[in-house]
Amino acid sequence: MASVDKVGRRAPIVHSVRVDKVSRGAQILRFIRAAVVVVITSIMLIPVFWIVLTVFKSHPDAIAVPPKVVFKPRLVDSFVFLFTDRFLLPPPKLAQYPDECKESWTECVRNKCSKPRSGKELAWYECVALEGGQLVTGPGKYGEYVINSLIIAGCSTAAAVVLGLLSGYAYSRFDMPVKDFQLFFILSQRFLPAVVITIPIFLMYKDLHLQDTHLGMIILYTVVNLSLSVWLLRSFIDEIPREYEEAAMVDGYTRLQAIRKIVLPNALTGIAATTVFCLIFAWNEYAFALMLTSDVARTAPAFIPTMIGRGVVEWTSIAAGSLVFLIPVVIVTFALRKYLLRGVTFGAIRQ
Amino acid sequence: MADVILQNITKRFKTVTALKGVSFDIKDGEFFVLLGPTGAGKTTTLRVISGLERQDEGSVLFDGESVDHLTPADRDVAFVFEQYSLYPTMTVYENLAFPLRSPLRRMSEQVIRQRVEETAEKLRISPLLERTTAHLSGGEMQRVSLGRALVRDPQIFLMDEPLSNLDAKLREALRVELQHLQKTEGSTTLFVTHDQIEALTMGDRIGVLNKGRIVQIGTPEDIYDRPATTFVAQLVGTPRINLHEAVREDSTLHVTNSTIHLPIPAGDDLPPSFLLGVRPEDVQIHSEGGFLGQIALIEPLGVQTILHVKTGEQTLLSLVPGMTDLRVGEEVRFNVVRERLHYFQPDGTRISVERKT
Numbered sequence: 065m066a067s068v069d070k071v072g073r074r075a076p077i078v079h080s081v082r083v084d085k086v087s088r089g090a091q092i093l094r095f096i097r098a099a100v101v102v103v104i105t106s107i108m109l110i111p112v113f114w115i116v117l118t119v120f121k122s123h124p125d126a127i128a129v130p131p132k133v134v135f136k137p138r139l140v141d142s143f144v145f146l147f148t149d150r151f152l153l154p155p156p157k158l159a160q161y162p163d164e165c166k167e168s169w170t171e172c173v174r175n176k177c178s179k180p181r182s183g184k185e186l187a188w189y190e191c192v193a194l195e196g197g198q199l200v201t202g203p204g205k206y207g208e209y210v211i212n213s214l215i216i217a218g219c220s221t222a223a224a225v226v227l228g229l230l231s232g233y234a235y236s237r238f239d240m241p242v243k244d245f246q247l248f249f250i251l252s253q254r255f256l257p258a259v260v261i262t263i264p265i266f267l268m269y270k271d272l273h274l275q276d277t278h279l280g281m282i283i284l285y286t287v288v289n290l291s292l293s294v295w296l297l298r299s300f301i302d303e304i305p306r307e308y309e310e311a312a313m314v315d316g317y318t319r320l321q322a323i324r325k326i327v328l329p330n331a332l333t334g335i336a337a338t339t340v341f342c343l344i345f346a347w348n349e350y351a352f353a354l355m356l357t358s359d360v361a362r363t364a365p366a367f368i369p370t371m372i373g374r375g376v377v378e379w380t381s382i383a384a385g386s387l388v389f390l391i392p393v394v395i396v397t398f399a400l401r402k403y404l405l406r407g408v409t410f411g412a413i414r415q
Numbered sequence: 416m417a418d419v420i421l422q423n424i425t426k427r428f429k430t431v432t433a434l435k436g437v438s439f440d441i442k443d444g445e446f447f448v449l450l451g452p453t454g455a456g457k458t459t460t461l462r463v464i465s466g467l468e469r470q471d472e473g474s475v476l477f478d479g480e481s482v483d484h485l486t487p488a489d490r491d492v493a494f495v496f497e498q499y500s501l502y503p504t505m506t507v508y509e510n511l512a513f514p515l516r517s518p519l520r521r522m523s524e525q526v527i528r529q530r531v532e533e534t535a536e537k538l539r540i541s542p543l544l545e546r547t548t549a550h551l552s553g554g555e556m557q558r559v560s561l562g563r564a565l566v567r568d569p570q571i572f573l574m575d576e577p578l579s580n581l582d583a584k585l586r587e588a589l590r591v592e593l594q595h596l597q598k599t600e601g602s603t604t605l606f607v608t609h610d611q612i613e614a615l616t617m618g619d620r621i622g623v624l625n626k627g628r629i630v631q632i633g634t635p636e637d638i639y640d641r642p643a644t645t646f647v648a649q650l651v652g653t654p655r656i657n658l659h660e661a662v663r664e665d666s667t668l669h670v671t672n673s674t675i676h677l678p679i680p681a682g683d684d685l686p687p688s689f690l691l692g693v694r695p696e697d698v699q700i701h702s703e704g705g706f707l708g709q710i711a712l713i714e715p716l717g718v719q720t721i722l723h724v725k726t727g728e729q730t731l732l733s734l735v736p737g738m739t740d741l742r743v744g745e746e747v748r749f750n751v752v753r754e755r756l757h758y759f760q761p762d763g764t765r766i767s768v769e770r771k772t
Contacts, residue, residue, distance in 0.1 A: 096609040191592060272455065307496050307498055308500055310467050310487075310494070310500070311494065311502075311563075312464075313487040314465050314488070314492060314494040315513055315514035315517060315563070316488045316514055316517030316518070316520060317488055326502060329504040
């Protein structure tokens with residue numbers, strides 16, 4: 065495509081446009097591969113699918129044997145049960161409510177039913193509870209615990225990624241004494257399983273008054289995640305050629321400016337991957353949360369199992385809790401999926 | 416632009432000493448080429464000048480003032496890397512504008528745009544400005560990389576084998592362009608290469624570096640016609656210089672194990688045994704030549720042909736113009752241009768002799 069411009073000089077060579085031709089065989093192979101992926105994914109998603117089904121089941125349907133796949137869906141019940149504290153009305157008290165209020169919650173809302181003694185009108189979620197013969201006593205703890213989870217997982221992930229980025233950069237670029245040992249030491253922080261170290265940490269936290277605090281949990285998860293994030297980010301930064309920063313430094317930037325302008329944009333893939341890994345750990349962590357938190361800083365995973373055992377096992381609201389709990393990680397992973405695809409930015413250096 | 420002086424630079428890495436007391440100076444507006452084989456310390460020299468590495472001893476002076484304490488940014492040099500090192504997340508325009516946007520320079524976007532466009536025009540990469548660097552060919556990348564240096568007005572341009580990753584045709588084209596640019600801009604340039612042709616064609620002066628030491632500094636003529644050591648003599652010139660052991664026998668010199676006996680040119684004072692260097696173009700095939708040889712191999716290059724002439728047990732390379740109708744195995748007579756013989760001590764240093772020119 066070399067052409068001659070007005071002055072008669074040869075224009076720079078424009079890169080060729082390649083037309084990709086895919087053979088029929090390759091197309092079929094690709095189709096088969098896609099089909100296999102779809103099948104495997106479906107199998108993996110069965111538990112999630114079952115959770116979703118359970119959320120919309122009534123209580124008897126949820127515990128029916130054999131399990132029901134076709135049923136009359138209850139759209140809001142499990143969520144109301146999840147987010148409220150209730151108690152079962154004894155038969156004499158229940159009898160005080162008129163029948164049209166107890167039959168179905170939509171009827172109850174339409175009839176503007178009210179509490180028999182105070183005459184206060186029932187809210188829609190109170191109607192839902194009443195349909196199950198229960199009276200709402202107040203908001204449940206679940207919302208609070210999900211917010212705890214968000215705070216703790218979010219802050220510890222941010223801290224682990226920022227600290228991991230800085231030390232990963234240092235380990236990648238600078239010489240330092242006993243570097244290999246330091247890196248091994250950092251990795252060794254993850255050798256012991258949580259259950260082994262929870263008791264010493266529990267005792268330590270008790271002395272430090274960090275037990276059942278957000279700060280305590282953030283520090284703990286940051287430390288555990290740090291070994292992963294330092295190693296991951298170091299290897300990602302290793303792959304960014306030093307020449308980029310050196311070029312930037314010669315071009316008139318300090319090292320820190322070079323990191324911000326050159327290393328960070330190139331490390332986005334690594335940062336995204338590390339963020340997702342750290343977040344998943346901090347979000348799902350159970351053992352530490354169970355031992356080290358009781359109420360103020362209790363996280364959702366430690367709470368969900370305790371829902372078992374209030375009179376009846378409310379499988380539907382446990383399923384609803386699990387579903388709500390799944391959503392944030394899915395959102396973050398989806399939001400970062402563009403950066404998780406590797407190898408987009410590499411290639412402007414000739415090896 | 417500045418005069419750059421290196422004084423006794425020594426740089427040690429963990430296990431190796433990369434530079435051993437390197438000293439040279441680059442004058443304002445000069446195109447200085449540092450020539451040496453891989454591992455000679457060329458790149459280290461550039462990195463010391465730019466401040467990316469700190470030397471262990473010696474100092475670097477810009478316009479007579481030491482810059483040893485300055486960061487790379489404050490030294491204000493432009494570096495063209497062997498690997499191009501274009502910022503992959505930026506477009507070509509952003510790459511070129513990047514040095515100008517440095518907090519040290521505080522230029523308005525308008526001035527930057529003007530400078531970038533001027534430079535792009537000069538390097539003929541204007542149509543590429545909005546491209547991302549991943550969609551450039553090797554030659555284009557190298558142009559952009561040069562542009563990122565040229566867009567500034569630095570103390571000195573440091574170029575680290577910028578042409579070595581290009582194919583031969585493109586390399587020749589860019590070599591000419593680069594030389595033209597340097598001459599029209601009058602910029603001080605230190606150009607590092609292992610390619611002797613680049614060095615000879617481009618350099619105002621050449622410094623030859625071997626194993627961390629400067630072996631010889633001189634103009635291309637000095638380097639080619641008066642190599643200081645056998646190392647320089649062999650590094651420069653293709654085909655390689657004929658280098659053979661020789662002995663002095665009264666007033667003639669004799670190349671060991673060959674038929675060559677030459678009267679020693681008047682005034683050449685030689686030790687009893689030494690190394691004789693003869694450039695291939697000085698071995699001339701001639702029907703009335705004084706020596707007899709046999710063609711062992713023929714390498715036609717088009718413009719010239721390299722003949723391997725076997726004489727006694729030695730083989731001499733001879734460079735003859737055009738194509739040849741000689742055949743392998745044929746006997747030929749040849750002469751050696753006596754005025755252009757090179758003599759070296761057995762340890763490799765040049766034995767200088769008085770020559771009437």
